[in-house]
Amino acid sequence: MFRAFIVLAAAISVASATKSVSLSVSAPESVADVSRFEVVTTIANTGDETLKLLNDPRSALTSWATNTFDVSNADGVAPEFTGVIVRYIPEVAAKSEDENAFTVLAPGASVDVTHEVGNYYNFTRAGTGAFTFTPNNLFQHVNDDGTLTVIEANTSPALTKLTGQLSSSSFLSPSSLGGSNPDMRRNSALGKRASYRSNCSSSRQTTNNQALTASATLARNSVSHLQSNPSGSSLQTTWYGTFASSRYSVTLKSFQTLQTAPSGWTYDCSCTETQTYAYVYPSSYGVVYLCGLYWNVPTTGSGSRAE
Incomplete structure (x- = not known):
């Protein structure tokens, strides 16, 4: 009792x-x-x-x-x-x-x-x-x-x-800014290849380049799937909801851009915040600030650098 x-x-x-x-x-x-x-x-x-x-x-x-x-x-x-x-x-x-x-x-x-x-x-x-x-x-x-x-x-x-x-x-x-140098926040330098600020070590540049390659592959696969299924698919519905031609067009254009655009962006490695992947200024296209968590996740897979 x-x-x-x-x-x-x-x-x-x-x-x-x-x-x-x-x-x-x-x-x-x-x-x-x-x-x-x-x-x-x-x-x-x-x-x-x-x-x-x-x-x-x-x-x-x-x-x-x-x-x-x-x-x-x-x-x-x-x-x-x-x-x-x-x-x-x-x-x-x-x-x-x-x-x-x-x-x-x-x-x-x-x-x-x-x-x-x-x-x-x-x-x-x-x-x-x-x-x-x-x-x-x-x-x-x-x-x-x-x-x-x-x-x-x-x-x-x-x-x-x-x-x-x-x-x-x-x-x-x-x-x-998660530990970033504020004086560098708006500088932009777009090019045909990824460029890096001086705070990115050679090893981190290599790591990010590998992620860019993997990301481009994911984007190409996505474009291929979308072009093969112009009227929608179960995969598209899972990710983007009920099929709509306008949504399809936006999605296709986005992945087509992601096949090449990231390799021409500028990367900054000064952010040290350990629970954040990265951040951007919406007004400064092409500049990505990579944070602490980005370096501690896999290159591919769910929650990865490539994703």
Whole structure:
């Protein structure tokens, strides 16, 4: 009977455990020069069990210069996002043994993260006035079995009035770029062969060239499959949904481009963030910043360099 009571108590404890997060944004009331404009997100565990959250560079848990915020004025006008887009796979990060891949929060604990938003949102076209900063409120908790649970945080946005200088004259700091040298962020040098910044060792150049070769093969195989199945196939449906001629045309053109384009891009190896593959600036086509995780995955296969 005592044993049954213990089992019942444990079951009740598990059933009553909740995962809950609050997310608030702190910002100055007014800013005269966005070059020094920062906001702080506070992520708090408001539940009754310890959380192991992924430090996803697309979330409010990191300082990465990604499009983490929904920013707009009272008329719904948004600034131009000038930050970066990252390649990050949560399922891969969840298996990491690097403690820096996670933020662990006991019940009642919280963490503050600073975001230099003035350096990756350009308010010139949006103009002066009050802007609301609402952060991405989704977080991913790593369960004991390695699976992921998405938690939607209760969010409190911030309001800031902008006057004066509406575009930044400063570079992004290394913490916003996974350890990259900010002075090199916009340089572009396209050519017929892949080119490398001085921070890429000869061994890393060789590794990346091998991935480019494998990637071109994957692209050629994809083009061959698409051209052989102009009316669709089960494989196309699996990856892209119900067949549509417009979707087919876009997909074919994309893979045709990927057969050769990456071999003419410029690669930078200064990013050291260990859970991110790479990032790019949408406004700087052809420059790819390779990060720490990229060098620690296979050349081919799921989640690989070639992929």
